[in-house]
Structure formats: C-alpha cells, structure tokens
Amino acid sequence: NAGVTQTPKFQVLKTGQSMTLQCAQDMNHNSMYWYRQDPGMGLRLIYYSASEGTTDKGEVPNGYNVSRLNKREFSLRLESAAPSQTSVYFCASSGSYNEQFFGPGTRLTVL
Amino acid sequence: RKEVEQDPGPFNVPEGATVAFNCTYSNSASQSFFWYRQDCRKEPKLLMSVYSSGNEDGRFTAQLNRASQYISLLIRDSKLSDSATYLCVVNGAGGSYIPTFGRGTSLIVHP
Numbered sequence: 716n717a718g719v720t721q722t723p724k725f726q727v728l729k730t731g732q733s734m735t736l737q738c739a740q741d742m743n744h745n746s747m748y749w750y751r752q753d754p755g756m757g758l759r760l761i762y763y764s765a766s767e768g769t770t771d772k773g774e775v776p777n778g779y780n781v782s783r784l785n786k787r788e789f790s791l792r793l794e795s796a797a798p799s800q801t802s803v804y805f806c807a808s809s810g811s812y813n814e815q816f817f818g819p820g821t822r823l824t825v826l
Numbered sequence: 827r828k829e830v831e832q833d834p835g836p837f838n839v840p841e842g843a844t845v846a847f848n849c850t851y852s853n854s855a856s857q858s859f860f861w862y863r864q865d866c867r868k869e870p871k872l873l874m875s876v877y878s879s880g881n882e883d884g885r886f887t888a889q890l891n892r893a894s895q896y897i898s899l900l901i902r903d904s905k906l907s908d909s910a911t912y913l914c915v916v917n918g919a920g921g922s923y924i925p926t927f928g929r930g931t932s933l934i935v936h937p
Binding site for chain 2: 748750755756757758760763765773803805809812813814815816817818819820
C-alpha cells in the first residue's frame with residue numbers, strides 16, 4: 716500500500732518548456748488535489764477533482780492544466796513554464812472523512 | 827480577513843514544556859477541521875482530526891470552539907522530535923467543501 720506517489724521528485728526546466736507531473740493513489744479515494752508551496756505562502760490549491768471525470772480550479776490555476784485520468788491518477792501539466800512556477804508541488808487525495816494524504820512532492824525549478 | 831489564520835511563531839520551548847497553538851477561521855459554516863505536521867522539505871502528514879467534543883492522542887489534544895471559531899492544539903511534555911511546522915486545515919472555510927490551509931506555526935523544541 717504505497718498511499719500517494721508522485722513523479723518526478725525533482726525537475727529543472729527552462730522557461731517555455733512543458734512538463735507533466737504525475738500523481739497516483741491506491742486508497743480508492745474520490746477526491747484528489749494539486750497544491751503548490753512557496754516560502755511564506757503556505758499551501759495553495761491549484762486544481763482539485765472531487766470525483767473521476769470532474770476537475771475544478773482552485774486558488775491559483777493560471778498556467779496549469781489537469782487531467783483526472785481515472786480514479787487513481789491525477790496529472791498536472793505546465794504548458795509553458797515560467798520562473799514564477801518554481802515551487803514545490805504536492806498532490807493529495809481524500810476519502811469520505813476529508814482527511815488528506817499527501818505525496819512526497821516534486822521540487823520544480825524553472826530557469 | 828484571511829479565511830484561516832495561524833500565528834507563524836516560531837514557538838521556542840524547552841523539552842518537557844507544554845505548548846498550545848490556535849487557529850482561527852472565518853466561515854461559521856465550516857464543517858471539518860484537522861491538524862497536520864510538516865517537517866522541513868517534507869510533505870504534510872495528518873496529525874489529528876478535530877471533533878466537536880475534542881479529542882486526545884497521547885500527548886496531543888485538539889479542541890474546537892465553534893462559538894469563537896477557532897481550533898487549538900495542545901502538546902504536552904514536548905520532545906525534540908516535535909520540532910516541525912503545524913498546519914491547521916478547515917474544510918468549508920471559503921464557502922465550499924474544499925480544504926483551506928493555514929500558513930502554519932513553527933515549533934522549535936530545544937534541549
């Protein structure tokens with residue numbers, strides 16, 4: 716039982732490059748989330764998916780797209796990376812009681 | 827007013843001390859409440875759910891005060907290993923079910 720897994724763990728991009736962050740959970744949770752965490756800013760919600768087939772914007776969605784591929788997987792895509800997107804990205808999932816479980820994070824640097 | 831507010835600290839306490847953190851929330855209709863612990867450069871991990879009747883887990887006690895719209899976390903007999911950032915999470919703080927994180931309170935326990 717791996718919980719929530721994320722790939723990659725680290726990534727360096729040049730401005731304008733694209734990439735997809737992958738997230739998967741094996742807890743049969745309906746809801747999944749993508750956050751970014753910057754120093755002094757706390758965790759900010761980018762997108763979330765309340766159930767398979769639905770996605771909604773969070774607090775800071777600009778510059779990102781998501782796909783809820785199936786119940787297990789929720790990916791985050793940066794189409795044209797910008798230095799402002801340098802951050803730590805966390806994926807999370809939650810079940811019936813709204814308790815969230817997080818993946819280990821992806822540390823992204825955009826040069 | 828921010829939806830979920832925490833004193834960022836740091837709270838600097840000696841081993842064995844008792845320390846308490848509060849977290850205030852703005853939406854009186856908020857429905858579920860949690861405390862998470864985050865170690866440096868790691869993902870947040872669920873510490874405790876906060877129930878209306880309060881709950882205790884070993885040295886940790888969480889309480890909810892709906893009238894004054896805050897939750898609290900009490901740590902007794904602090905250990906060096908308790909040093910971390912403590913995040914409060916409120917579901918429904920922004921008027922929807924999605925979770926809102928406070929920015930965290932830093933705790934440093936010294937010998």
